[in-house]
Amino acid sequence: MTMTSDFSGWTESVQQRMETALARLLPAVTISPERLHQAMRYATLEGGKRVRPLLTFAAGALTDAAPARLEVAAAAVEMIHAYSLVHDDMPCMDNDVLRRGKPTVHVAYGESTALLVGDALQSRAFELLTQENLADSPDRQLAMVRILAEAAGSCGMAGGQAIDLAATGQTLGVEALEFMHRRKTGALIRAAVLLGAYCGTPFSAKQMAQLEVYADAIGLAFQVVDDVLDAQADSATLGKTAGKDAAQGKATYVTALGVAQAQTKAEDLRLQSHAAIASFGGASQRLAQLADFIVLRQF
């Protein structure tokens, strides 16, 4: 088996495991309010590449974390991600009608339900992180809640989104773009990585710092590549409405740097992420492969 096929086999197994875990960890459609629960499942299941859960599992390999813990931590991160997509797609935000090839939640269920779906998914994410025995001590588990809350909040994802909205129609330099994207996309990707490590045996401060360098580099790389793909792809390949950034006058790495330089930046970040985890040896194989996957993907 080549490393490539090994990697795709691993991603598929994690993706399948996550689908099962999410189906179990989301509220059942038989519980009231049924329609809200149906919409929460619609927003979260059968969708996406599950990049964040893959990162959680890959980071968990560094600390010998049990898969039963990792899937709950990864589900919490994925529910935060899913909630953010539901709210971002709403008419008062990006007003998007297509997501992962399906009608967006507010199109399928109405705006008020979409609002509540996002709200309830966020609550559910934090509830999940209080499940018994997700880390070696309750102290470490509380730290996991803190990491996810900071990543989701006004100095993380929600704050990045606010900066993005304010920047629409403006020209941003690369520094301002980075400031925005470290929050908008980077913060949750960072949390996905750190939470995976927290599920296992404690890391030294030095090891955690190395992992944070990795997480920050791929978090930024993810957004740079997203911007390049949005500028290049069509909707069928992307599974969502393409070219929206330019149409909405959004500041992106492509508008700031052009496609070629944005691609160079993504490659630099890929190499940085590899260097950051080199000292972990073989245990970091999946993290390295994921960095490659994030930068070299075509969708």
Place this chain on the structure above:
Amino acid sequence: MTMTSDFSGWTESVQQRMETALARLLPAVTISPERLHQAMRYATLEGGKRVRPLLTFAAGALTDAAPARLEVAAAAVEMIHAYSLVHDDMPCMDNDVLRRGKPTVHVAYGESTALLVGDALQSRAFELLTQENLADSPDRQLAMVRILAEAAGSCGMAGGQAIDLAATGQTLGVEALEFMHRRKTGALIRAAVLLGAYCGTPFSAKQMAQLEVYADAIGLAFQVVDDVLDAQADSATLGKTAGKDAAQGKATYVTALGVAQAQTKAEDLRLQSHAAIASFGGASQRLAQLADFIVLRQF
């Protein structure tokens, strides 16, 4: 000093303490994104009766909880409450323009910012509950996160809101109304009470069960009285748009029971709440007074 003036002195001191605590625990307007942080503060500060924080402090008296812990726990509950008001007021929900005598957040800051204000307030609430030393052990503190997350989520407040929306224009019986309100309003009030007790010395299971009976009774009473006040009051007294329930065809205790029977129900619940905490003796004085305040208030 009579008991009445003593009670109003106590509520004022807690309200002032909470204003200071919330001002400290909300993100500063000098931190990016400034406008989002300004709007989060606008949504939370200088407003409301702080009923939930009062309940947290009153329940904390039962377990000798330190005020420095109680104000953080109460702030977390209040931020969940504030986020729910911001989202509930949005055009796709109740479409309200007035709240606590001020323009609602989406009127003052725009819809997209209002959406993010609610989202970020929710994250901040959970972040607050991870502050060091909020309870006697990290285990108990994790339980506090769980209680708040369940109260906020799809089987709590957000779920109650979904049921309320679905019920608009329908006639609901008293049982269906209770099912809805135990979630929509009751769940967070219950969390406010329980979190206060969790900040102090551990309770027995029996004591906790008694406190839950109290919390459930006043949670329901709060909504019954709200419905009565909405049907009777004018906007100036209420500090928000009055008579909206009837105008929007909402199912309320007044539509189900009429004003007189709704008032009788509130009084029954007040007596139930008193009975539930009678065995705690003098330490439960504030809880008993709050039950009276909730049922007998005119605003």
